[in-house]
Amino acid sequence: MVPIEYYLLLSAAVFCIGVFGILTRKNALLFLMSVELLLNAANINLVAFSRFHGNLTGQTFSLFTLALAAAEVAIGIGIILVLYRNFADVDVTKATTMRW
Amino acid sequence: MAALPFELAPAIAALPFVSFLIALLVGAFAPRLLPKGGAIPGILATAGSLVLSVWAAVAVWNHPDGMYHDSITWVAGVGDAAFDLQFGILLDPLSTMMLVIVSLVAVLVHVFSLGYMNDEGETGLPRYYAGLGLFTASMLSFVFASNLLMAFMFFELVGLCSWLLIGFWFREPGPPSAAKKAFLVTRFGDYFFLVGVVGVFATFGTTAFVGSESFPILADQVLAGEGASVTTFLGLDPQAWFSVLGLLILGGVIGKSAQFPLHTWLPDAMEGPTPVSALIHAATMVAAGVYLVARIYGFYALLPQVMALIALVGGFTALFAATMGVVKREIKQVLAYSTISQYGYMMLGLGAGGYVAATFHLMTHAFFKALLFLGAGSVIIAMHHNENMWDMGGLKEKMPVTYYAFLSGSLALAGIVPFSGFWSKDEVLYEALVHGLESPILLAAYAMGLLAVFFTGFYTFRMVFLTFHGKPRTDTARDPHAVGWNVKVPLVVLGTLAAVAGLVNMVPVAEVTGIHLEFLHDWLDAGPEALTAHHYADLIPYASGEIGSPLLTVLLSAGVSLGLALSGAGAAWLLYDVPEPIRHTDRLGRVKTVLFNNYYQDEFQVWLANGVTLPLARVADKFDQGVIDGVVNGVSSVSLFSGGRIKRIQTGVVSNYAFLLTMGLVVLLVFIGVTGGWF
């Protein structure tokens, strides 16, 4: 059996990639994808610990997360569409009209 | 159960108050229903007061105690050592005498007003008669007040009425300004009076004038070391503290009786209608101050320093005001300064220990000065409201009734025997002389008073000659407006009184002939023991001296003052009783300018108000807006500024927020790691 550290490392790597994406990208679509990576990093952890502890709750939870991610994408795409309509662009740094 | 006139005593003041209410309410809502603009109710009410006052005076004379006293509790004190505040009526010889004077003058002034106001077609008459009614009610209440607090309250109310009536012609710029000055200057005096009232309460726990628990008696007992103990303040011993209280109350007296240095309002008050000047600013309200000193004479008599000060202020004011009266052009101005001067004599009399003398002068002055003002009012009607004496002349033939009445008043004012003013003024000066022989301060006050006699004679007859003698100097004077019965009747009544009122107390004659003629002495001795003239005579801190013999002193005093009065009048006769008088006072040069400008006293007080107080207020305002409000606004500016800087963290760029979030997490992890010992 693959030791749990490997899953954790994988999860950490996916998480870091997601964070990197959020911090550096300006494109809202890439943002959304990075957020998906973050969620999936969490999923990997959930499944890995579930197996490690022999408890199925974690796996069930990852299913919830997947459903949540789907909903989130729907909303996210919706936001991006509105963003595009208002600013003719999907660059997140341009949408600053509501600051002070 | 009190006898009938005493039962009715509150009505003495209530009747004029009712006439005030009638004039006010009917005048406001149904002016057509008000006969003569409110004059009729006013005349009826004051006549009622007069009748009741006389009745009360007779009853006091016949009463075994010589007085009537009744009071109700206005506010009851609660707690330990608390005192009650009371309203009361005190009818004794002094107060009933004053009640008669006030109500008599009030009736006559109401009648005169028919001629001066109604017949001249003035508007706003209900307001005028309401003011007169309220004034009479307040003044009468002040007179029969049985304690200092009640006296103070009505003292202030007469001030209000004075304000209302001086400013009667409010559409012109002058009267409102004069009214303001009058109220403000007297208020300044009243401030000290109020402190005095509060101080008397705190010291004695009572302000009653009469009774074994009255404050003059308590003060007497304390100073004599007989039992009664009181609280004194500021670390002063009783004698010094009582003197402070006496001086504080004196502040109100000086303001109301227009004594130096608070006399400046009275000449300005002549902006009011002339009957008002007669009633308020000559015969009654101005007398309130002097009357107050007489009322609590048992207290003042214990305080030699205060007495000396009263005498000095009085003597100085008598002289000071008389010199200014010499150069005035307007008839009412001359009378105003003579009023100040005459009240100076009363103060001199009181300060010199002449309680009866001062009260006597108070009475005679009320008659002859009311007469002179009403006479002046008659002249002013005739002259179509021109008050300048240089535009008059020769009115003697045109208005004989006014002339002879006015002459009677002038002789009384100048102090020519046998008119009333001679007897009373002479008695004041006599008291000052006999006590002054043993006290240099009183002698100085006496000297000033004596010198003022000359000036009084001069300005009085300068006024008479300029107004009535010589040739008419203007067209108006050649063809004066006629005056009616309602003007003449008061003049005749007062003219008679001014001539004969002195007969009630002919001290010099009594001294010389040994006939008992000192009726006023008897009258003022008839009250309760602690309020009698002989009790005060025991209290006063002066010894009496004499020149040669008592008889010689009396004759000398009377002779000197009569001689001076005659020489003053004679000088005026020489200079002004000519067909075409010229302005002799111009020869005084710069002295005249100084006198004409009232020694720049008004300028000084205006400077105090406009040159010191107002700039100070503006500085305070600047300070308030700049510093105090500046700090408040500064605090808000600092918060706004720092908020404005800190808000820049909110860039609106999602990536920045994400970065901050991440960094925060990392820092938190590191912190937990370090403190938790992970590394």
Next chain:
Amino acid sequence: MWIEALIAVTLASAAVVFLAPNKVAGKLAFVLSLLPVGGSLWMYSTYEASGNALLEGSTLAFETNYQWVVAGPYSLNWHVGLDGISMPLIALTTVLTSLALLASWTPIQERQSQFYGLMLFLEASLLGVFSALDFFVWFVFWEMVLVPMYVLIGVWGGPRRKYAAIKMFVYTNIASLALFIGFVALVFGLGDSVTTFDMPTVAQALRAGELGSLGPIGPETLKVAAFVAMFVGFAVKVPVVPFHTWLPDAHVEAPTPVSIMLAGVLLKMGTYALLRFNFTMLPDVAQANAQLIAIFAVVSVLYGAMLALAQTDLKRIVAYSSVSSMGYVILGLVAYTVYGMGGATFQMVAHGLISGLMFMAVGVIYNTTHTRMVSDMSGLASKMPFTVAVFVAGAFGYMGLPLMAGFAAELFIFLGSFGAFEGSVLFTAAAMFGIVIVAGYLLLAMQRTLFGPFELETDYEVGPAAFHDVAPLVVLILLVILLGVDPNIFFGMIQDAVNPIAAATGGGA
């Protein structure tokens, strides 16, 4: 249950008026406001109580007390009741609100239903402040007052209304924070023996000397610190110099009826709270620092009066003179005598009526002339005689003319404070000089605006004011005279309520 009914009726009226159409809102609000007036007068006529609400041995009128919320060891009670101090203020609040509503008919011409609804809401909050006897309930009402006030100034005010409204709100709210901390620190300092915010319980425990330490702070320090915190908190409301600068701004910007409420009732919250909290609960601190507090009082009186002298806006004159008049209240409170504290309470009522009257009169003048600057007008007396007559009467009332309420109040205060503590003679004499300055600025302003030949810079047609503008003025002046002639209408019950405070602290006459 009468107090609850009073507050509930007022709140319900507020809701009804809020929903009513603009056209009828004014009349409806006035008619509905007569209910609390009638209620409070009925309460006055059946009033039976003795002693001070916070001290032992008192019986309160219309008291209710039941446990409301229990949080941990602490319980919050719904405790309301009236004693001789609060009864006059309740009556003042209801009467003045009704008259202020009447005075709103002319100046308020937009969003009437909201305006009148908020005014009634304000009244309900004020009634709560003066009747609550549990700190928590009291504090809720105290803060509730601010909300309608903020909106009333901020929406219906003059050109700088936002500045004034925010300044008032923030200033008084910070003050509320200070007093809240101060009082709660005291309750916690009392330790386990007091597990309630009930004001009588706290007051009696504090007076019994049960205050312990709070953390590292010893009882003596805690006492003084709490006193200072509460004093500052209430001083802003009164306002005491130097915490007064929000007041003139608020007055100048507020519409007339709001000024009436602000000067007439809101300022009294500060002095009422000072009396209830600082001076009843911590008498030893107050007496130990009597001179210092008296200095605040005297400075308020004289400095406020001097500021009024420098103003050229009629409303600012009256606003600053309020600062001056409220200084007398502080002087009376610190005297710890029946006359002093009773006079202070009486002055709250008297000044409420007189300053309400003055603001109302200035408002009536403003309605017709559209200016309040002294230099812009003269000779109004010939155009609007009734208004001017009442204005003059009110001004003389403000100057303390005898037989009017202001004189009685000031006299009681002076009688009470003269000789009450070390140096009080000089403090009293100095404060009394205020009566000269007040005469100075009011007479000056009246001479310039009301008398002389008629002139007006703003060129409006000036005629007599409407009946519903003058009627409340007349009612107020009659009340002022009534109270001045017979102060016992209120003064008897006031004396009864302050006597325990004065007696227990050894104050003399």
